[in-house]
Amino acid sequence: MKSIYMDHHATTPMDKEVLDAMMPYLTDNFGNPSSNTHEYGHIARRAVEEARKKMADFIGAKSADEIIFTSGATEADNLALKGIAYNQKEKKGQIITIQTEHKAILDTAKRLQREGYETAFAKIDEHGIVDLDHLRQLINPDTVLISIQAANSEIGTIQPVAEIGKIARDFNIPFHTDAVQALGRHDIHVERDNIDMLSISGHKIYGPKGIGALYVKKGIRLVSLIDGGGHERGMRSGTLNVPGIVGLGKAAEIAQRDMKTETERLLKLRNKLATGIESRIEQVKLNGHPTKRLPNNLNYSFAFVEGESLILACRGVALSSGSACTSASLQSSYVLKAINVPESLAHCSIRFGLGKCNTEEHIDYLLDLLEEKVKKLREMSPLYDLAREGIDIDKLNWTKHSH
């Protein structure tokens, strides 16, 4: 039997309704939406446009044309940053972002920096929330884009997106947000929140992998990264991934339909897990904001227990310590580092990512497991005994290393 899945920030299982919606477009309705001389093309085109409308409606876009389909959010993030940067004619501009962004933003910004563009990082507090005053101070005449995520995939911190949008609008600077983790879990509305571009990923909202979108508000000009047949208003060429797009549209429709009930349900489960951990296990630290966080996210450091060891010990539940890439390299999380979690505690962290398939029974099972395994692993840690006895290890009369 497979373990209980609790890693919904990494990916989500595709909804059965999504698969059902996609199936005809993987079989009989195989037309190319760009073919306009026969019904095969027309059927595919109609399905794509319907999905585009559903996505536009979901995020509060004025017009369906403002949705550009991509291969995922990584591509959407690349298109947003490079598309704006490469559109600068006279000078290489400055992009403002934060240190806790997804690698799709950070690595793109890094590449642009190597090409002569500038990146500035707005300060964040110990919970990961952006400092709006500092953001304002960073803005200069060269600023061409502000890109700040809607919610973080490791610590679940929700940014004040509408306030950032207001600042960007006041200075007349485009505002992009990577909303991959927030969509379907937190209320986002591009018109209301003054968002000019927004990245979407199918597989984070119970849709298919390999499909995503970038919302691009009318009037925003981007240089395309993939040239060809001029699809997607010239911003992203390539024959459209019709089944993927249909699946993404269906996932958006379901997310919109179920958001209220599902987020309330998740919040209840999440709070049960948090209360259980904090009452049953001593010396744990919550990473991220206590309240401004995604309803499906928790991130705890269990002092004196190595996160990876605890994850392995809790084999019955599929958990991770953070982003898939950093856990592969056993490096501690750059997100936790950015919010000043000490290295030793960052190594003790586990991320809990709840989702649709999780139940109260799963939480009970996990709590028993965590309590037992943390106790067992701590018994193997001599430093834990010192701490329990109230001995401050920094104040011990340590031998000094001579250099």
Ligand SMILES: *Cc1c(COP(=O)(O)O)cnc(C)c1O
């Ligand atoms: C998963 C994720 C991405 C990348 O999305 P893909 O569709 O897998 O390329 C980007 N940003 C955030 C915040 C994510 O969680």
